[in-house]
Amino acid sequence: MESADIPALPRGVRLHRDRVRDTWVLLAPERAITLDIVGHAILSEVDGARSFAEITGALAERFNAPIEQIQKDSAGFLEALRNRRFLDVVS
Template structure:
């Protein structure tokens, strides 16, 4: 899978971001799974709302972190694709 700029990632029913106040930090909760997130993972997932396309998410991340958009697109695309392969995220046209 290769994400196009117009692809729209979304969290399926039952998947959500959760702040773990006990341990500090964020986790991605999915049925029978919990994935601890680093700052980058949280930054990417917090921008996924089911309406913004990958291009908009990438531009926002690049502007927020002052990083080259090509690097952000590659890295965030790989992250989103890995979660989609595990059926934790969905990616639509």
């Protein structure tokens, strides 16, 4: 994922709090992914307006972590979601 890419949840995909299981899930038509703390942190920053660089910068500041590590982890996670059609990316 490039710095200028803008990740966004496509129509019909949403972040949802599963109160029964006390966890966050990414819901899509007839599909769902249970998110861990890291996945939820990344997706909570995806708003369809900010670039990958802005999102990872915010995460690095929020968690006081090295930006390079945040970028590496976030890129892998978001690319996996993109490959499974849970995420759109505007270049």
